[in-house]
Amino acid sequence: MPIKYGQYTVPKVDEEVNFKVGQPSPAMLPLDYIRKSAAEKFAEDDPNYLQYGDIPGYKEFRVALAGFLTQEYGAPVDPDELFVTNGVTGGLAMIATLFCHSGDLVLAEDPSYFLALRIFEDFKLTCHQVPIEKDGIDMVALEELLKKEKPKMLYTVPTAQNPTGRTLSEEKRKKLVELAYKYDFLIVADEVYHLLTFPGVHGPLPMPYYDTKKEKVFSVGSFSKILAPALRLGWFQAPKSLLKPIIDCGMFDSSGGINPVMSGVVHKAIDSGLQKKHLDWTRGELHTRCKHLMECCTKYLVPIGCSFEEPLGGYFVLLKLPDGVISTELLDVAVANKVRFLPGTSFGKAYAGYLRLSFSYYNSADIDVGIQRLGEAIKQLQAKK
Amino acid sequence: MPIKYGQYTVPKVDEEVNFKVGQPSPAMLPLDYIRKSAAEKFAEDDPNYLQYGDIPGYKEFRVALAGFLTQEYGAPVDPDELFVTNGVTGGLAMIATLFCHSGDLVLAEDPSYFLALRIFEDFKLTCHQVPIEKDGIDMVALEELLKKEKPKMLYTVPTAQNPTGRTLSEEKRKKLVELAYKYDFLIVADEVYHLLTFPGVHGPLPMPYYDTKKEKVFSVGSFSKILAPALRLGWFQAPKSLLKPIIDCGMFDSSGGINPVMSGVVHKAIDSGLQKKHLDWTRGELHTRCKHLMECCTKYLVPIGCSFEEPLGGYFVLLKLPDGVISTELLDVAVANKVRFLPGTSFGKAYAGYLRLSFSYYNSADIDVGIQRLGEAIKQLQAKK
Numbered sequence: 091m092p093i094k095y096g097q098y099t100v101p102k103v104d105e106e107v108n109f110k111v112g113q114p115s116p117a118m119l120p121l122d123y124i125r126k127s128a129a130e131k132f133a134e135d136d137p138n139y140l141q142y143g144d145i146p147g148y149k150e151f152r153v154a155l156a157g158f159l160t161q162e163y164g165a166p167v168d169p170d171e172l173f174v175t176n177g178v179t180g181g182l183a184m185i186a187t188l189f190c191h192s193g194d195l196v197l198a199e200d201p202s203y204f205l206a207l208r209i210f211e212d213f214k215l216t217c218h219q220v221p222i223e224k225d226g227i228d229m230v231a232l233e234e235l236l237k238k239e240k241p242k243m244l245y246t247v248p249t250a251q252n253p254t255g256r257t258l259s260e261e262k263r264k265k266l267v268e269l270a271y272k273y274d275f276l277i278v279a280d281e282v283y284h285l286l287t288f289p290g291v292h293g294p295l296p297m298p299y300y301d302t303k304k305e306k307v308f309s310v311g312s313f314s315k316i317l318a319p320a321l322r323l324g325w326f327q328a329p330k331s332l333l334k335p336i337i338d339c340g341m342f343d344s345s346g347g348i349n350p351v352m353s354g355v356v357h358k359a360i361d362s363g364l365q366k367k368h369l370d371w372t373r374g375e376l377h378t379r380c381k382h383l384m385e386c387c388t389k390y391l392v393p394i395g396c397s398f399e400e401p402l403g404g405y406f407v408l409l410k411l412p413d414g415v416i417s418t419e420l421l422d423v424a425v426a427n428k429v430r431f432l433p434g435t436s437f438g439k440a441y442a443g444y445l446r447l448s449f450s451y452y453n454s455a456d457i458d459v460g461i462q463r464l465g466e467a468i469k470q471l472q473a474k475k
Numbered sequence: 476m477p478i479k480y481g482q483y484t485v486p487k488v489d490e491e492v493n494f495k496v497g498q499p500s501p502a503m504l505p506l507d508y509i510r511k512s513a514a515e516k517f518a519e520d521d522p523n524y525l526q527y528g529d530i531p532g533y534k535e536f537r538v539a540l541a542g543f544l545t546q547e548y549g550a551p552v553d554p555d556e557l558f559v560t561n562g563v564t565g566g567l568a569m570i571a572t573l574f575c576h577s578g579d580l581v582l583a584e585d586p587s588y589f590l591a592l593r594i595f596e597d598f599k600l601t602c603h604q605v606p607i608e609k610d611g612i613d614m615v616a617l618e619e620l621l622k623k624e625k626p627k628m629l630y631t632v633p634t635a636q637n638p639t640g641r642t643l644s645e646e647k648r649k650k651l652v653e654l655a656y657k658y659d660f661l662i663v664a665d666e667v668y669h670l671l672t673f674p675g676v677h678g679p680l681p682m683p684y685y686d687t688k689k690e691k692v693f694s695v696g697s698f699s700k701i702l703a704p705a706l707r708l709g710w711f712q713a714p715k716s717l718l719k720p721i722i723d724c725g726m727f728d729s730s731g732g733i734n735p736v737m738s739g740v741v742h743k744a745i746d747s748g749l750q751k752k753h754l755d756w757t758r759g760e761l762h763t764r765c766k767h768l769m770e771c772c773t774k775y776l777v778p779i780g781c782s783f784e785e786p787l788g789g790y791f792v793l794l795k796l797p798d799g800v801i802s803t804e805l806l807d808v809a810v811a812n813k814v815r816f817l818p819g820t821s822f823g824k825a826y827a828g829y830l831r832l833s834f835s836y837y838n839s840a841d842i843d844v845g846i847q848r849l850g851e852a853i854k855q856l857q858a859k860k
Contacts, residue, residue, distance in 0.1 A: 141705060344594065
């Protein structure tokens with residue numbers, strides 16, 4: 091089937107298993123739920139929902155979203171601390187526009203989400219990466235850096251991090267906020283995987299709950315992975331003082347709110363319970379896929395010297411290659427074996443011996459084939475050395 | 476009725492006639508057409524339209540949009556020279572992000588769209604304004620400026636300009652492109668009113684057609700005023716060399732295309748002819764409202780010393796006040812008389828004796844009441860002096 095709507099063609103397993111793809115599987119896209127929600131929305135009689143929309147998102151939608159998040163987080167969310175965005179990347183762009191100048195320094199984790207690093211580059215920001223440990227950012231290394239440099243903001247993926255799957259501990263969340271006040275920088279927490287922890291996992295609260303003085307934390311969320319990417323809808327959870335310069339900016343004074351019609355469709359999905367139903371199913375489905383990927387890694391890759399950490403949620407497993415195997419060198423051999431991945435160096439310079447595997451797109455049988463091919467590729471590369 | 480979806484409450488005529496409002500009247504929002512188009516879109520069976528979308532907008536939509544624009548412009552539009560945006564302001568933000576650094580100089584017309592000036596400020600750009608004449612930008616003044624300063628881009632509203640209603644002549648369009656090559660700057664043409672010229676008006680082609688070397692011109696269009704603002708959908712028409720850095724940027728690599736679901740709804744509206752039907756009706760309706768506003772101005776304001784130019788389309792009439800009347804001083808008296816407008820100084824410093832009247836939102840009876848109140852306010856202010 092030729093590509094019609096998508097960003098790019100994802101190959102079928104007989105051509106290649108592309109473990110780079112950080113997208114939901116088409117089987118995970120809730121077409122029927124979206125149809126039902128859209129039909130409800132477009133049955134409304136007030137033409138004003140087609141007008142320039144309320145800038146932070148119309149109040150009733152923010153109330154519904156706050157209710158949904160309050161239930162999921164198990165902690166209160168104030169609708170007036172929500173601002174509707176068109177997703178995490180749109181949100182990052184807005185923060186970069188309104189809070190930074192070209193040349194400003196931002197910090198990110200090492201490794202970090204590789205496209206966030208590219209977005210900072212697009213905005214002409216300088217980015218330094220700070221090493222992370224099993225429980226998140228190395229706070230000693232961070233404070234050493236803060237003594238020398240003055241970043242405008244720090245970008246973190248606190249829960250089920252991309253690419254490591256690691257989660258910032260509660261102690262480190264508190265410490266990070268303390269440092270943000272001491273050294274005066276913003277924390278931008280990409281919490282896109284927060285609601286995608288596996289069933290039974292109860293990690294720390296999202297970052298805003300550790301900022302009791304309410305001055306420093308933007309939490310950036312998205313419907314892309316809990317409902318559907320094409321909706322282009324997400325949210326900030328942030329104190330009113332940080333939302334104000336966004337609400338007051340020229341772009342929104344001109345254009346009104348972001349995606350008000352899609353907000354209405356998602357509003358119906360929240361009110362009808364379809365959002366919650368899809369999210370619960372998605373968490374289970376991702377867990378099943380992750381367990382299967384880890385089983386395949388244990389079976390085909392651990393015996394040849396690989397290791398991996400078990401993520402608490404999200405989309406990814408970070409694989410450590412056998413000593414001496416460099417992921418960028420492996421890639422050519424892997425592609426010849428009809429399997430692909432994202433090399434660790436995309437995320438940070440210290441990760442040449444790692445690669446990232448996504449378990450969201452392919453089904454169990456395809457994952458099995460892909461990991462076998464990867465094992466073959468590693469053996470071929472080792473044999474050549 | 477309390478505000479539910481909108482950016483702000485527009486008063487009813489008994490409270491105030493707010494001629495500042497540059498929005499379609501609720502009576503001009505095609506709720507039924509959008510419903511029909513959405514029902515067609517959501518009946519589709521391919522779940523991939525809910526995936527991360529094609530970055531420039533999916534090809535079939537760009538082909539449909541190119542066909543529609545080709546017919547409306549009477550000149551060919553290449554689908555590969557289109558990029559789907561979320562409207563003019565989103566488009567301006569993207570250009571500012573990818574083509575400018577903080578502190579760069581941009582040029583705009585004097586007077587110019589006041590919120591574009593605010594957007595440049597949000598992006599930390601310095602903006603100088605260049606005077607315009609009846610047929611658009613004063614090219615002598617522009618070249619004098621270009622000899623001294625090095626702008627990254629020039630922002631223009633070439634057709635039915637906001638706020639003057641003036642249209643850049645064909646000769647000046649050619650000259651502007653010549654200067655863009657000679658002094659190496661981008662032209663960003665906000666053509667939001669190009670399709671909203673009144674019935675029978677045939678102005679010059681949009682700006683891209685004068686850039687035969689295809690290196691310098693972004694044309695920025697929008698569905699906000701030809702279909703509905705809340706769709707948050709617009710387009711760039713630009714050469715591939717200028718679209719490439721946008722298509723390749725980190726934000727879109729991460730998020731995919733802008734608003735793919737809404738693109739699908741508008742696609743159905745184009746294919747079914749509802750977009751064309753609504754546009755044709757809208758042009759006639761705006762013309763009727765404009766004629767009525769001008770008749771009221773002739774009846775109530777010209778006799779007391781005001782004058783105005785007849786626009787060829789768009790949403791606005793720029794009113795010149797009697798000598799010695801300053802629009803910011805008039806505003807307080809006007810508000811006391813239950814009428815409001817946007818003072819000329821919002822658009823440029825030379826326009827203190829002008830104000831902008833929008834004819835898009837209120838119906839004929841309300842326009843009549845509003846202009847009578849404005850006449851009273853002018854007389855009261857003159858009597859006080």
